[in-house]
Amino acid sequence: MGNINFTINGERIQAEQGQTILQAAREEGIYIPGLCDHPALPPEGACRICLVEIEGQRALHTSCTYPVSEGLVVNTNSDRVRASRKFNLELLLSDHPMDCMTCDAAGDCLLQDLAYEYDVSEDRYQGTKHHYSVNDPNPFIQVDRNKCILCRRCVRACREVNGVEAISVFYRGFSAYIGFGADSSMDNSPCEFCGSCVEVCPTGALWPKMSLGEGRPWQVERVQTTCPYCGVGCQLILEVKDNKIIKVDSAWDGPSNHGWTCVKGRFGYDFVHHPDRLEKPRVRKYLLDGKKKPAASKRNPEKEGNPWQWVEVDWETALGITAGKMRQIRDDHGPESMGFLTSAKCLNEENYLMNKLARQVIGTNSIDHCARL
Amino acid sequence: MNSRSDVPTNENFEPVLTQNLKLPGSEKIATYLSVGGYQAVRKALSLPPDEIIDMVKRSGLRGRGGAGFPTGTKWGFMPNGKDVPKIVAVNTDEGEPGTFKDREIVEQDPHQVLEGVIIAAYAVGANRAYVYIRGEFFLGVKRWIKAISDAYEFGFLGENILGSDFSLDLSVHRGAGAYICGEETAMLESLEGKRGSPRLKPPYPASIGLFGLPTLVQNIETLACVPHIINRGSEWFSSIGTAQSKGPKIFSVSGHVNRPGNYELPLGISLKEIIYRHAGGIRNGNRLKAVIPGGASTPILPAELVDVPMAFETLEAAGSALGTGAIIVMDETTCIVEAVRRLSKFFAHESCGHCTPCRIGSHRIYEIMDRIEKGQGHSGDIDLLLNLVEGIDGNTFCPMGSALVNPVRSAIQHFREEFEYHITNKNCLVKTQIPK
Numbered sequence: 076m077g078n079i080n081f082t083i084n085g086e087r088i089q090a091e092q093g094q095t096i097l098q099a100a101r102e103e104g105i106y107i108p109g110l111c112d113h114p115a116l117p118p119e120g121a122c123r124i125c126l127v128e129i130e131g132q133r134a135l136h137t138s139c140t141y142p143v144s145e146g147l148v149v150n151t152n153s154d155r156v157r158a159s160r161k162f163n164l165e166l167l168l169s170d171h172p173m174d175c176m177t178c179d180a181a182g183d184c185l186l187q188d189l190a191y192e193y194d195v196s197e198d199r200y201q202g203t204k205h206h207y208s209v210n211d212p213n214p215f216i217q218v219d220r221n222k223c224i225l226c227r228r229c230v231r232a233c234r235e236v237n238g239v240e241a242i243s244v245f246y247r248g249f250s251a252y253i254g255f256g257a258d259s260s261m262d263n264s265p266c267e268f269c270g271s272c273v274e275v276c277p278t279g280a281l282w283p284k285m286s287l288g289e290g291r292p293w294q295v296e297r298v299q300t301t302c303p304y305c306g307v308g309c310q311l312i313l314e315v316k317d318n319k320i321i322k323v324d325s326a327w328d329g330p331s332n333h334g335w336t337c338v339k340g341r342f343g344y345d346f347v348h349h350p351d352r353l354e355k356p357r358v359r360k361y362l363l364d365g366k367k368k369p370a371a372s373k374r375n376p377e378k379e380g381n382p383w384q385w386v387e388v389d390w391e392t393a394l395g396i397t398a399g400k401m402r403q404i405r406d407d408h409g410p411e412s413m414g415f416l417t418s419a420k421c422l423n424e425e426n427y428l429m430n431k432l433a434r435q436v437i438g439t440n441s442i443d444h445c446a447r448l
Numbered sequence: 449m450n451s452r453s454d455v456p457t458n459e460n461f462e463p464v465l466t467q468n469l470k471l472p473g474s475e476k477i478a479t480y481l482s483v484g485g486y487q488a489v490r491k492a493l494s495l496p497p498d499e500i501i502d503m504v505k506r507s508g509l510r511g512r513g514g515a516g517f518p519t520g521t522k523w524g525f526m527p528n529g530k531d532v533p534k535i536v537a538v539n540t541d542e543g544e545p546g547t548f549k550d551r552e553i554v555e556q557d558p559h560q561v562l563e564g565v566i567i568a569a570y571a572v573g574a575n576r577a578y579v580y581i582r583g584e585f586f587l588g589v590k591r592w593i594k595a596i597s598d599a600y601e602f603g604f605l606g607e608n609i610l611g612s613d614f615s616l617d618l619s620v621h622r623g624a625g626a627y628i629c630g631e632e633t634a635m636l637e638s639l640e641g642k643r644g645s646p647r648l649k650p651p652y653p654a655s656i657g658l659f660g661l662p663t664l665v666q667n668i669e670t671l672a673c674v675p676h677i678i679n680r681g682s683e684w685f686s687s688i689g690t691a692q693s694k695g696p697k698i699f700s701v702s703g704h705v706n707r708p709g710n711y712e713l714p715l716g717i718s719l720k721e722i723i724y725r726h727a728g729g730i731r732n733g734n735r736l737k738a739v740i741p742g743g744a745s746t747p748i749l750p751a752e753l754v755d756v757p758m759a760f761e762t763l764e765a766a767g768s769a770l771g772t773g774a775i776i777v778m779d780e781t782t783c784i785v786e787a788v789r790r791l792s793k794f795f796a797h798e799s800c801g802h803c804t805p806c807r808i809g810s811h812r813i814y815e816i817m818d819r820i821e822k823g824q825g826h827s828g829d830i831d832l833l834l835n836l837v838e839g840i841d842g843n844t845f846c847p848m849g850s851a852l853v854n855p856v857r858s859a860i861q862h863f864r865e866e867f868e869y870h871i872t873n874k875n876c877l878v879k880t881q882i883p884k
Contacts, residue, residue, distance in 0.1 A: 120648055120845050123804050134842035140648055162839035166808040199832065202815045225801065244643065244801065247626070249811035251801030 081147035096138035096149055097125055107151050110185055110277050111226035112139040115334055117235055122226050123163045127151045135159055161193045167224050169200045180279030182292040213261035215268045215342045216281055220252050223280035229272030241266035270341040274325055289321035299326055302340040305420045309336040320344050356393035357385040410438035419446045463712040464676045465696055469556045475591050477598040480559035486604055488675035492567045493612045500571040506682035508694030513539055513667030514772045516760050525654035526572040527662050534574040535663040538565055540581040541623050541630040545744035545794055546774035549698040549710050550668050554588040558595035564671030569616050572664050577618045580635050583625050592620045627798035631848050632665040645800050646846035669698060689715035693759035701727040703777035720754045723777055734779040742771025744791055745851030747858035783878045784863040785870050788855055789817040795852035805840040806849030812836055813856060823874035830867050
């Protein structure tokens with residue numbers, strides 16, 4: 076429980092020293108809208124949407140940056156606050172394409188939600204709008220600067236969380252835009268394509284290329300799962316439409332990844348639906364028939380009946396043949412004729428079991444791990 | 449000329465900040481030493497640092513960079529003790545349109561500032577100082593570098609200055625042409641080699657500044673006052689000026705006057721006296737129309753208010769601000785709409801782009817001003833401008849973002865009919881009134 080008492084909208088709440096008004100409000104379930112703020116990122120104070128009124132202060136203050144103090148009286152939703160939010164939303168939308176009907180982010184866009192909440196539909200300024208080309212050639216992430224609101228969430232995710240610093244702001248004022256490396260394309264920058272920037276982008280400015288046009292947020296089933304790639308065990312949320320994965324998000328409640336993941340977890344899912352993917356074990360026909368290994372010259376696995384042909388079998392059969400062969404090698408040539416190599420992709424438990432298999436079942440100490448290579 | 453008896457005129461005022469400027473070779477260390485230069489450093493090093501901070505506090509000196517924060521109080525914010533290294537960052541990034549006082553001091557009398565830097569660093573216990581100078585000040589950069597290397601040679605910089613146990617190193621860093629880098633935290637970012645963008649405050653530079661260390665950021669005119677306070681005493685300094693604005697001030701006068709230039713005068717002198725007595729009055733005998741009293745970011749005053757004393761509190765009461773003391777004079781031939789259009793172009797161009805209201809709002813103001821000036825304004829444009837001004841003012845990330853609203857709002861307040869004429873008649877009121 077916090078040790079600072081203050082008031083939000085007439086409600087007395089407690090907060091910890093060092094918390095911002097927004098953090099304290101969020102913990103109490105009090106809604107303050109914002110665009111540049113993200114719970115996993117340091118505050119930026121850029122979008123000016125989370126402005127609140129503080130009693131005794133002339134100006135409005137951004138709740139994402141204002142630290143709580145004893146006796147503070149905050150109003151998050153006064154007419155003045157709402158007018159100021161609407162003003163800033165009008166400015167943002169005065170330089171934003173009004174193409175929600177075809178935008179992939181529709182339904183998953185904070186700007187759209189706030190424009191709805193604050194009833195911003197017309198552009199009173201009729202000023203210039205940017206028309207950036209959408210042509211970043213990288214294989215994973217579409218960069219649409221026309222939809223960017225310069226909240227710099229991507230900049231902070233890249234710099235503060237991942238330490239990569241591939242993203243930064245170029246030029247000034249109305250000409251400012253988000254760029255990569257030395258103002259180059261994403262694949263010409265230090266970017267590792269972890270996609271954290273996509274995860275935190277509040278609009279459709281950064282979007283996975285593989286997901287473009289595949290479906291809208293309300294059309295998908297969201298399935299939480301563990302990433303199959305490595306032992307970290309990132310929690311991922313698969314967006315599934317018609318039994319097909321169309322997008323992967325990283326789960327903020329994942330105990331090992333806390334909302335972040337890497338290029339493989341986020342973009343490496345095309346194998347799932349690939350026609351070449353093996354879904355059942357296979358063995359060579361000569362093994363199934365219990366015969367000796369035929370000469371390589373006879374090798375023609377595509378031909379029906381060829382001894383090298385791959386035959387689909389159940390796990391019991393495949394593992395039985397593998398175990399039998401291993402036992403035979405140990406008996407014929409001794410345990411030191413075999414070595415084991417395990418993988419960083421495996422869990423600790425799996426590596427432990429491999430250790431047991433090598434040392435106790437086979438009887439060799441020749442076991443190593445790919446991380447040492 | 450001035451009805452207020454407590455407001456000084458310049459009858460017996462003796463310039464100090466600019467006293468050396470008329471000397472030949474005023475930028476040279478030999479010249480500076482020949483007129484008693486660096487005596488203040490000798491004196492300061494014999495005093496305990498706290499006493500110097502106290503002297504500056506008692507003098508009533510307020511920052512000359514625009515914000516007018518009490519200098520001694522700022523020095524007092526720096527943490528005590530030697531356990532953490534401290535830094536002095538010298539702001540020579542003079543970029544406010546209309547302001548050219550720092551440039552002249554740096555080019556013509558850099559040692560005066562340097563002496564102030566050494567005293568400030570000694571007072572707050574800093575052993576490292578950086579000069580951040582506007583990149584376009586080529587001569588200023590040369591003069592700073594020469595002054596610093598000469599000061600090292602004479603033992604005013606480096607290890608154990610003048611045999612004391614105080615050491616100070618100083619180097620120069622050039623800016624790359626951004627107005628925003630005059631804002632203290634953006635300047636620190638730029639000094640660190642990063643994009644010049646303001647930082648979130650708090651923490652203030654006095655607790656976390658350059659490279660994460662406690663940093664005193666000070667304008668050079670402020671620092672130039674310091675040796676004189678040490679030499680002549682706090683009482684001398686505070687005897688000049690008004691109740692809340694003490695000391696001499698360099699006013700940069702530009703625009704439609706007969707003798708534009710820098711004038712060192714006591715704070716509290718009336719705007720009228722500066723314009724008519726010192727700057728030689730309005731060109732061609734024209735009538736005065738409006739004045740920007742403190743640089744481009746301060747509200748425009750109409751000619752009726754020209755009696756205002758040039759002090760922090762009096763200008764604020766008149767609806768403007770002292771800012772940097774840069775007086776831009778506009779005579780009757782000036783189209784206020786065009787003047788504000790140019791100012792808004794400047795602010796839109798110089799916005800760093802960090803926050804929404806400044807990044808997009810300043811650009812929208814410029815667009816609207818541009819179309820009004822070109823005779824393409826819409827009937828609701830004045831309300832739209834006022835709505836933008838209202839929305840931006842006080843809601844930006846740094847004070848620079850809100851600076852643009854001052855000229856726009858004050859121009860509409862005092863010269864609304866010119867805006868209306870432009871919109872209604874698609875022509876300029878001033879041009880139609882002035883015979884060709």
